[in-house]
Amino acid sequence: MPAADAEVLIVGAGPVGLLLACFLGRTGIPTILLERRSSRGPGSKAIGITPTSLEVLAELGLVDRFLARGVQVRSAAVHADEDARPRPLARLELGGPGAAFPFILSLPQVDTEALLREALGRWPAVRLREGTEAVEVRQESSSVTVRARGPSGGETLLRAPLLAACDGAGSPMAGLLGLRRRVRRFPVAFRMGDYRDESGLGPVAHLYFTRLGSVESFPMPGGLRRWIVQATGAEEPEPSFEKVEAQVLARTGQRLDPGGRVWASAFRPERTELERFRAGRVVFCGDAAHTMPPIGGQGMNTGFADARLLARVLERCRRGGENLENLLALYEPYRRTGFRAAARRSRLFMGVGTLRAAAPRALRNLLVPVLTRPPLSRTLVGHFTMVNVPYSTLSGVLARERRLRLAGEGQADEASGG
Ligand SMILES: Cc1cc2nc3c(=O)[nH]c(=O)nc-3n(C[C@H](O)[C@H](O)[C@H](O)COP(=O)(O)OP(=O)(O)OC[C@H]3O[C@@H](n4cnc5c(N)ncnc54)[C@H](O)[C@@H]3O)c2cc1C
Structure with a gap:
């Protein structure tokens, strides 16, 4: 041999x-x-x-x-809408005491x-x-x-x-x-868009839990920001800047500039x-x-x-x-x-x-502020950062x-x- x-x-x-x-x-x-x-x-x-x-x-x-x-992302802000516009629900600091790296690093x-x-x-x-x-x-x-x-x-x-x-x-x-x-396969799908960041949201992850669907927003290096929106409808989602922009506006009030488009994608989680x-x-x-x-x-x-x-x-x-x-x-x-x-x-x-659905959303909106406060927040941060x-x-x-x-x-x- x-x-x-x-x-x-x-x-x-x-x-x-x-x-x-x-x-x-x-x-x-x-x-x-x-x-x-x-x-x-x-x-x-x-x-x-x-x-x-x-x-x-x-x-x-x-x-x-x-x-x-x-970009060092040291905290996550959670917003939820019970009426028209999402309001701040909780904030989670991602670093525990003594953590060598008290943040998630955002890097493509x-x-x-x-x-x-x-x-x-x-x-x-x-x-x-x-x-x-x-x-x-x-x-x-x-x-x-x-x-x-x-x-x-x-x-x-x-x-x-x-x-x-x-x-x-x-x-x-x-x-x-x-x-x-x-x-x-999960019965949800998402569209994603990377944009030049003019949101003013800073180096913080923002999670919007809304009646129209979720939006997640993460800072990226190079002055960019990623927006991930839950797609509506049962069909396979295709990448679409227009839909990302419309849904981000409807769910968060943030207006994304089409001139700042960088990359669009879509996925169905498995x-x-x-x-x-x-x-x-x-x-x-x-x-x-x-x-x-x-x-x-x-x-x-x-x-x-x-x-x-x-x-x-x-x-x-x-x-x-x-x-x-x-x-x-x-x-x-x-x-x-x-x-x-x-x-x-x-x-x-x-x-x-x-x-x-309204009832589970209401329960979630009650629980999130409790879970993001010490001492429970330590477990949540451990889950979020995978430590x-x-x-x-x-x-x-x-x-x-x-x-x-x-x-x-x-x-x-x-x-x-x-
Ligand atoms: C939208 C989205 C967002 C994500 N965000 C995150 C995140 O923030 N954090 C996170 O941890 N994960 C995230 N993930 C998951 C992450 O992207 C994957 O887990 C990661 O790419 C897996 O890396 P890998 O090296 O195992 O596989 P891949 O990245 O798929 O690499 C496999 C490589 O193998 C090569 N290859 C395949 N077959 C052959 C062959 N026969 N011969 C030679 N080469 C071959 C391919 O060309 C490819 O380069 C995300 C995924 C998606 C879809």
């Missing part, structure tokens, strides 16, 4: 594949990163980087570059990807092949082989002991391996979960393994937690003394638990914002494993009268 081309193959240089490559590069693990695109389109999906992800970037020595480019995903790609230059262990698509995957007992098609159509076979599939929602790798995915996050020597990370409603901004951040845990497992094994199989076996159950926790929160945030999503670190996972083992040994002792 020919020698391996790398220790790890990564398919997909979205934010999750890039972050994983940075971790592996820093440890000196020979890695090949395949990306089928050779250029990026306009616009950007994710903009919110949570405090936990900022800590991950700090571990890599990259956080200062991110902070220099992004294209910039996140660009910064991570730039950082890869520091670590020669990683070879990035853009314009190269993985078109076939085959598993052997101790390795995995990918057929990769390069920019000019030429094909090569690449072999490694492990493949990380970071190939995004609907993962082609999962399809090639015949894995199924549970899909749940929750998808791959039946296995690991199949033999292929490990799935990020949207390839799971997706959740973007309202709540947790998809990319959850993928970052996957990448961090997988990287830690591989680093430990490389340092020696650990069995790869034993550590890899922990990846699936813990990341599934972490994903499900984040997905529940995303769904909750989306559900709370999009209530239309209390479990099992994103290997040390946390191993500590729980130790507790479970000790509890198991205790029960065995009791049963044997010891």
Whole structure:
């Protein structure tokens, strides 16, 4: 059998594949990163980087570059309408006492990807092949082989002991391996518009819960602002600046200037979960393994937690003394638990914002001011910023494993009268 081309193959240089490559590069693990695109389109999906992800970037020595480019969102203002116009309902400060990063960093995903790609230059262990698509995957007992098609159509076979599939929602790798995915579509849809910001709302996230539907508004770097409006009607929403402008005006009173249009998009949220996050020597990370409603901004951040845990497992094994199989076996159950926790929160945030019936809206409007005041606000902030999503670190996972083992040994002792 020919020698391996790398220790790890990564398919997909979205934010999750890039972050994983940075971790592996820093440890000196020979890695090949395949990306089928050779250029990026306009616009950007994710903009919110949570405090936990900022800590991950700090571990890599990259956080200062991110902070220099992004906008620090330190609070969220909630508005609700019980009569004609929305009135302020509550304000949530996003930083807890002692938090290293008491804010969510707003940075377009294209910039996140660009910064991570730039950082890869520091670590020669990683070879990035853009314009190269993985078109076939085959598993052997101790390795995995990918057929990769390069920019000019030429094909090569690449072999490694492990493949990380970071190939995004609907993962082609999962399809090639015949894995199924549970899909749940939600009966709401959203339109999104990025605009030059003339709102005067400052570096604060604004959430409008109105009878006509929700509006979320986030500051972005470069003097821009993102507006996300709940679409009305059952049809598939298409991107439309005009509809965003009309609905923002009707629901918030803010008049968006058509001259400040930058990018429009539309989406219908889905929750998808791959039946296995690991199949033999292929490990799935990020949207390839799971997706959740973007309202709540947790998809990319959850993928970052996957990448961090997988990287830690591989680093430990490389340092020696650990069995790869034993550590890899922990990846699936813990990341599934972490994903499900984040997905529940995303769904909750989306559900709370999009209530239309009068009675639940009235109850929500009563509860929100209570939940956003101490001490309950601490839990809410933890949910909002994801700092209390479990099992994103290997040390946390191993500590729980130790507790479970000790509890198991205790029960065995009791049963044997010891
Ligand atoms: C409107 C919207 C707003 C969002 N906002 C947020 C937010 O604020 N915060 C947040 O955390 N998340 C947010 N998300 C979710 C976030 O965008 C995704 O979770 C994130 O992009 C997932 O990253 P990824 O690297 O797993 O996948 P992707 O970004 O999809 O990257 C996958 C990459 O794999 C490549 N690829 C695929 N197949 C192959 C192949 N066969 N060979 C080679 N390359 C391949 C693709 O070209 C792509 O570059 C939002 C999503 C949407 C839709």
